[in-house]
Amino acid sequence: MKKVVLKVDLHGDRIKQKAMQTASGLSGIESVSLDVKDMKLILLGEIDPVNAVSKLRKLCHTEIVSVGPAKEEKDKNETAKLAVPLKLNEAYYPLYYQMTPQYSQSYYVTSYDENPNTCVIC
Numbered sequence: 001m002k003k004v005v006l007k008v009d010l011h012g013d014r015i016k017q018k019a020m021q022t023a024s025g026l027s028g029i030e031s032v033s034l035d036v037k038d039m040k041l042i043l044l045g046e047i048d049p050v051n052a053v054s055k056l057r058k059l060c061h062t063e064i065v066s067v068g069p070a071k072e073e074k075d076k077n078e079t080a081k082l083a084v085p086l087k088l089n090e091a092y093y094p095l096y097y098q099m100t101p102q103y104s105q106s107y108y109v110t111s112y113d114e115n116p117n118t119c120v121i122c
Helices: 013-024 049-056 075-083
Strands: 004-008 029-035 040-045 062-069
Touching: 004 049, 013 029, 013 040, 013 049, 049 062
Parallel strands: none
Antiparallel strands: 004 040, 004 062, 029 040
């Protein structure tokens, strides 16, 4: 997961709304936040920062400030889940599908040429 910080030049409420809508519409976005004081748009998720900037440049001037991994906070519940022992004696049987044999089709073509020994009255 990436954290992308973009500096955007937003002047009106309508442009801010369009920028948020455009950013949230990108594929792989999990979270979008806007810092109005610093004029920064923060995107979290599996995204391409160049693609995000090219989409937002259609609305306003946009620059990439930083790209890096997002800070992941681990809860106590997650660490407790990792401590649960795994059962190794469970067997998973693969699924087999019985397939009917594929027979090839053969075609016989007979050619009937004119017999030169036939009687023809001209």
